[in-house]
Amino acid sequence: VVMKEVSGLRLLETTLKEAFSLAEVVVVSGDSDSSLFVKNEMGRAAVSCIKERLVDSKKIVAVTGGTTLAAVANMMTPEIKHPDVLFVPARGGLGENVQNQANTICAKMAEKSMGQYRLLHVPDQLSDEAYKSIVGEPSIREMIQLIKSASMVVHGIGDAMTMAERRRTSSEDLEKVKKGHAVGEAFGYYFNQKGEVVHKVKTVGIQLDDLKNNKCVIAVAGGSSKAKAIRAFMQQAHHSILITDEGAAKELVRDF
Numbered sequence: 001v002v003m004k005e006v007s008g009l010r011l012l013e014t015t016l017k018e019a020f021s022l023a024e025v026v027v028v029s030g031d032s033d034s035s036l037f038v039k040n041e042m043g044r045a046a047v048s049c050i051k052e053r054l055v056d057s058k059k060i061v062a063v064t065g066g067t068t069l070a071a072v073a074n075m076m077t078p079e080i081k082h083p084d085v086l087f088v089p090a091r092g093g094l095g096e097n098v099q100n101q102a103n104t105i106c107a108k109m110a111e112k113s114m115g116q117y118r119l120l121h122v123p124d125q126l127s128d129e130a131y132k133s134i135v136g137e138p139s140i141r142e143m144i145q146l147i148k149s150a151s152m153v154v155h156g157i158g159d160a161m162t163m164a165e166r167r168r169t170s171s172e173d174l175e176k177v178k179k180g181h182a183v184g185e186a187f188g189y190y191f192n193q194k195g196e197v198v199h200k201v202k203t204v205g206i207q208l209d210d211l212k213n214n215k216c217v218i219a220v221a222g223g224s225s226k227a228k229a230i231r232a233f234m235q236q237a238h239h240s241i242l243i244t245d246e247g248a249a250k251e252l253v254r255d256f
């Protein structure tokens with residue numbers, strides 16, 4: 001029975017890898033919608049993926065926020081081979097509670113891996129004026145450059161409406177998300193089912209275009225309720241690595 005289950009997961013992995021032209025797919029068993037244990041298993045799989053792919057010249061890891069990335073941080077273990085790995089938050093404030101903020105998660109990953117971290121202190125919901133003056137600040141500018149130079153990016157993907165509500169999005173922006181039929185969200189960008197951006201939260205740090213610059217990009221997202229969101233994001237995330245669960249994977253391959 002175990003063998004059969006394992007080969008089922010492997011089949012899901014290869015199917016998804018081919019369908020979205022991904023570099024690698026890992027599917028853990030179960031559905032994280034209904035089990036915290038499964039979310040931690042995705043976290044464990046993400047940690048081994050991160051470690052495998054850290055190489056000497058590539059040791060800046062940018063991470064996003066969210067409960068899934070918090071699970072990745074929880075599963076982090078000391079990094080013996082690369083003690084000088086540096087964790088940074090991928091983007092500025094995106095309206096999360098403190099335990100789910102990228103800053104918190106990157107500090108925790110560094111602590112548990114015995115590595116280093118740098119934080120980015122940028123408030124949520126920047127006006128154009130505030131944005132311009134903040135990015136002009138030398139210390140922030142230096143931090144943004146460091147973040148953009150990350151060789152590895154580890155990020156979550158969320159259901160669009162769930163994220164918009166969790167961030168206490170203004171009614172104007174909520175309209176944009178709804179009218180644009182957004183189904184998924186990552187890095188503060190909202191995507192429709194074709195993978196097109198319909199709304200974007202203004203903050204500094206990694207922009208979607210930065211992901212193309214030869215970075216190792218690892219998406220960690222699971223649960224059958226996130227299948228639409230994962231599909232939306234993955235359509236334009238070729239060569240990424242996807243760490244997901246059986247719940248999401250089964251839902252994703254249903255339409256193939």
Ligand code: BG6
Pocket residue numbers: 064065066067068069094096100101102156157158159163185186187188
């Ligand atoms: C947020 C990220 O912190 O976490 C989002 O900014 C991501 O881009 C979200 O979609 C995922 O959250 P969770 O809790 O579903 O892992």
